[in-house]
Amino acid sequence: MNIELKEITVRELTYGYEDKEENGVIGYDAKLDIRPPFQREFVYDQKERDAVLKTLQKDFPLNVMYWAVREDGNFEVIDGQQRTISICQYVNGDFSINGLAFHNLPKDKQEQILNYKLMVYFCSGTDSEKLDWFETINIAGKVLTNQELRNAVYSGSWVSDAKRYFSKNSRPKIGDEYLTGSANRQEYLETAIDWISKGSIKEYMSKNQHEPNANELWLYFQAVISWVKVTFPKYRKEMKGIKWGFLYNDYKDQKFDSNKLEDEITTLMLDEDVENKKGIYYYVFTRKERFLNIRAFSDKQKREAYERQKGICPVCKEEYGIEEMEGDHITPWHLGGKTTAVNCQMLCKDDNRRKSGK
Numbered sequence: 001m002n003i004e005l006k007e008i009t010v011r012e013l014t015y016g017y018e019d020k021e022e023n024g025v026i027g028y029d030a031k032l033d034i035r036p037p038f039q040r041e042f043v044y045d046q047k048e049r050d051a052v053l054k055t056l057q058k059d060f061p062l063n064v065m066y067w068a069v070r071e072d073g074n075f076e077v078i079d080g081q082q083r084t085i086s087i088c089q090y091v092n093g094d095f096s097i098n099g100l101a102f103h104n105l106p107k108d109k110q111e112q113i114l115n116y117k118l119m120v121y122f123c124s125g126t127d128s129e130k131l132d133w134f135e136t137i138n139i140a141g142k143v144l145t146n147q148e149l150r151n152a153v154y155s156g157s158w159v160s161d162a163k164r165y166f167s168k169n170s171r172p173k174i175g176d177e178y179l180t181g182s183a184n185r186q187e188y189l190e191t192a193i194d195w196i197s198k199g200s201i202k203e204y205m206s207k208n209q210h211e212p213n214a215n216e217l218w219l220y221f222q223a224v225i226s227w228v229k230v231t232f233p234k235y236r237k238e239m240k241g242i243k244w245g246f247l248y249n250d251y252k253d254q255k256f257d258s259n260k261l262e263d264e265i266t267t268l269m270l271d272e273d274v275e276n277k278k279g280i281y282y283y284v285f286t287r288k289e290r291f292l293n294i295r296a297f298s299d300k301q302k303r304e305a306y307e308r309q310k311g312i313c314p315v316c317k318e319e320y321g322i323e324e325m326e327g328d329h330i331t332p333w334h335l336g337g338k339t340t341a342v343n344c345q346m347l348c349k350d351d352n353r354r355k356s357g358k
Contacts, residue, residue, distance in 0.1 A: 001125035001133055005064075010056065010087055011114040017088040027088055032067065033076040033155075034084050049086040056116045056143040057109070058088070066134070068152050078123070078134055078152050079144070086141035114184050127153050127206060139308040147186035147193075147201075162189055162214035165221075175225040180241040194222045195245020224248045231256055232265075238278045251285050268292070275340045295339045297327035315351040325353040 008028070025035040055062050056127025065080030077084055079349040089095060091102050091255065093112070102110065122134055129155045134144075151159050165187035190201065196217055197204035208214070226246050261284055268280045270297070279291035297305075306322045313320060325346040331337030347355065 001123070001129040003133070004122045004123055006120050007117040008120050009090065009114065009115045010118065013084065014088050014091040017092055019089075019136040024238050025085060025088075027084065028075065031074045033070075033074065034088070035077070035081060037284075048082070049089075049095070052083050052086045053090050053113075056113050059112070060118065062118060064119045064121060066121045066123060067100060068130060068134075068155070069122055070155060075122070075151055076155055077186055079289060080120075107302075127202075131202070145185050145187060145190070147190035150202065150205055151186060151189075153159045154202075154209045156209045158208045158211045158214055159205070161212075162193075162217055165214065166192060177235065177285065178225065178239055178242065178244055192217055192245070195224060195243070195249070196220045198246070198249060218254045221245075223252075227252055231258055232281070233258055234262055236265075236269075239281065242278065242281050247285055249280070273324060273333060289334065294333050297339055297344045301339075301341045301344045302327045302346060304341050309346055311346075314345060315355075317346055318348065320348050322346070323349060328355065343346055 013032070015027070016029040016031075017025075018030070019025045024033060026032060027034050052062065060146060062083065063080070065083065066078040067075040067080050069075060090097070093101050093103055095101070096104070100240055102113070102300065105113075125133070131149060134149045134152060135146075151163070152255050163186075167183055167186055175188075176183075179188050179191055181191065183189075193201045208216075219268055226237070227248050228244050264284060265280055268283070269277060274280065274292045275295050276291065276293035279293060281289040283289070302325075303322065306325065310324075311319045311321070325348055328345050328347045329337040329339070330343050330345050333339070337343050344347065
């Protein structure tokens with residue numbers, strides 16, 4: 001990993017500045033990618049923005065910034081995006097401070113700002129080295145998400161195209177109701193890559209970094225959402241945030257009766273013993289009760305069963321203290337047994353765990 005500290009004047013930074021809206025923001029003679037296309041559009045509020053410019057006007061030191069050195073020799077802002085945009089917008093005449101725009105300032109004040117030296121770390125190295133470094137220094141201001149860091153490390157044609165589909169409010173509105181997080185913070189993109197790569201995000205991005213487009217990812221994502229909608233025609237709020245891509249990967253080739261699934265889901269939603277309603281959607285595929293978080297017996301119910309049994313485990317017939325035993329459903333939950341006092345028995349810990357397969 002090579003890290004060099006450079007002095008970049010405001011004059012150099014703002015030369016060639018252009019805000020192309022959804023197509024990104026550039027500066028530094030068009031060699032600096034200040035905000036890549038389709039990245040989040042967070043900007044400082046007036047108070048934060050004015051503080052940056054007053055720091056420059058008073059020749060106070062501004063926090064160091066970080067630029068990634070790309071393979072083509074150009075750069076991308078990793079930390080300092082909002083400070084950079086604030087400076088460029090002011091010099092460009094986009095806003096004023098105390099009624100004075102940059103062009104209203106006396107010539108010597110303009111020159112003082114243009115000659116101000118910004119401290120910038122130029123970071124270059126292998127993808128893994130850069131990712132490790134960026135994660136380490138990701139401490140200032142508006143902390144970058146993990147996916148924003150990965151986008152910087154694996155920047156290229158593939159990432160730019162992927163952002164077009166997943167990272168802006170103007171993107172196609174597909175699957176929003178099933179996703180958590182923010183499109184602008186790259187969390188939708190992260191989810192899609194996580195699904196298609198089966199959890200190997202960095203490996204997938206590295207492999208596809210120089211591909212001309214992200215068509216494979218976008219077609220895969222659309223297939224996942226279409227499968228979910230066909231399999232579960234009735235939408236519920238609990239469906240938001242499910243790891244649908246992983247379920248799609250494992251079960252897409254199996255045939256399901258959506259009407260029967262809906263009947264079962266309705267029953268489970270009404271079951272007071274099912275405490276994790278979101279887990280129902282995992283359970284109907286896997287049949288693993290751990291996803292449902294079946295309601296446990298209360299201390300009162302366990303005490304009642306313990307006294308009824310006189311402390312005797314019905315399996316091994318040995319006597320135990322109540323702290324050595326665990327509550328168990330006499331009639332298993334999946335066979336209709338409820339979490340009630342009459343359906344509670346106390347088993348010694350060894351027998352209970354053998355019964356439950358723990």
